[in-house]
Amino acid sequence: MYKHLYSRFLKAHPQELHFACHSHHYWPDVTREAHLEYWDDACKYVDNKWTHIFSKKVPQAQKLIAEVLHLSHPQQLVFAPNTHEFVFRLLSSLDWTQKVRILTTDSEFYSFDRQINRLSEFKNFEVVKVPTLPISTFHERFEKEMTSHSWNLIFLSQVFFNSGLACDVERLAQNAPVESLFVIDGYHAFMAVPTNLSSLEDRVFYLAGSYKYAQGGEGACFLYVPPKTRHRPFHTGWFAELSHLSAVGSEVGYPVDALQYAGSTMDFSSVYRLIAALEKFKTEGLDIIQIHNFVERNQTLFLEEIEKINHPLLNQQTLMRGEGTRHGHFLTFALPSGESTQKMVAALAQNHVLTDSRGNRLRFGFGLYHDEEDIRRVVSVISQVSI
Structure with a gap:
């Protein structure tokens, strides 16, 4: 069909x-034409390419993603070439001079799992992984850990990459301690599983990309950042200086929107492809x-x-x-x-x-x-x- x-x-x-x-x-x-459009825009705008991308293409992509996820703050979406950038940037927003406690599962993708396994070699990092199986009792077991202790970061997948099984992220996010950073890895859910984040948009970070079911290919990953977030991740880049800076630090300022989680130069042809794919689905009804x-x-x-x-x-x-x-x-x-x-x-x-x-x-x-x-x-x- x-x-x-x-x-x-x-x-x-x-x-x-x-x-x-x-x-x-x-x-x-349609992604082939989008890829060529990126080349043509690079030729047309040359040094003004970034202005065109951030004023036209990024808002277009933000709007399309926000429609899929039922988010009312599309400007709170920021892009990077891979999820690992966001994983480490989220981790770098925590205070590493203190004890860092992370709650997650035993079924997270390598970008996150490998990184926290390495960090857990440091004495001030404590990582607890809740087994996803049996799935019939997962939510109760995860909630027990989540509410029995304090956590700096709670990170789990919406659909687990090694099984296809999914969890009720809305239930878990609503029951999570408010002081914890709550992050949903939606990579295997975005454009596959119907997702409505409207009730969670002031609470959760949502991480996904276009390599799988969004069908735009590699290179267009995104992070949704709750509107009231005021973080200073130490893994940062020059894109974070593209918007109005708030006076948050004596030396390094950060934007008050999603760009506080921005990195540096990336190939935006992937975002062009993502836009084309999502727009095509809309025209096909x-x-x-x-x-x-x-x-x-x-x-x-x-x-x-x-x-x-x-x-x-x-x-x-x-x-x-x-x-x-x-x-x-x-x-x-x-x-x-x-x-x-x-x-x-x-x-x-x-x-x-x-x-x-x-x-x-x-x-x-x-x-x-x-x-x-x-x-x-x-x-x-x-x-x-x-x-």
Whole structure:
């Protein structure tokens, strides 16, 4: 139904069934024109390029993202080329001369997990990771830790990257201690799971980007900063001097809007691509609820077809999907070992089915460029694969 949006990528891979779109999504055709527009603007404006980008393109992208997330302060969105910049900038807004206590989960993406693992080697950093499994008791266990102690930073994913399972971030944010910095990693949820942050916009930081379901490719990550935030992250850059500075320090001033979390020079072609993708969805009449419902229907069909083939590894017993829980746009199967998982990934790839894994967890991502025929074809391939 929506394959026409991706004709260039689909023509480039005519034999491939791409079910790794939770990791690297095909880009809509309009992103190519957007990429060229960036070049043309660089040629047209030259040294005035930054003025054009920050006065025209950035507000356009902010507005589109705010519409998706139901935010009433689009100016509180700031961009960076990757999430790690924001992760470290958030960490650098804390007082490292004192004890730093961080509450998170055991299922956070590497940008955050690797960084806090390294910081936890310092004596003044304490990190507590709440297991996400079993998901049926996760919220109660996380809330118990959250309210039993004081925390400088609370950080968790909206959709966990290693399972596709999702949590109720609104519930957790509303019950969090007000003195804690509450950060939601929405990378696997943005433009996949319907999200309404209107009740949380004065409370939470929200981190996401365009590499996955926003379909603009790498390089356009963003952070939503609550309006009353007045932080002085020591990991900072010259973009933070682009707006009116408040008198917050004797030497280094910071803006009062989201640019207090800005970094330095980046390639804004990614933001052009993100704008093009989001605008295209609007002209196609595709909102996030329609996208989510379309993917859910394909996931349901996939599971129905999987059940018919009685596969020894991919079945209802190995599927990571708790009954009645929220879920992202990929399905995960927990296989017996990492070795068997890698063999399965390789066997599928030999049959032109692209997917990926994390440890012993095999992931199948679903996107707008899949139709019912694709779903039945991939299950047919699975039925013939043995390891």
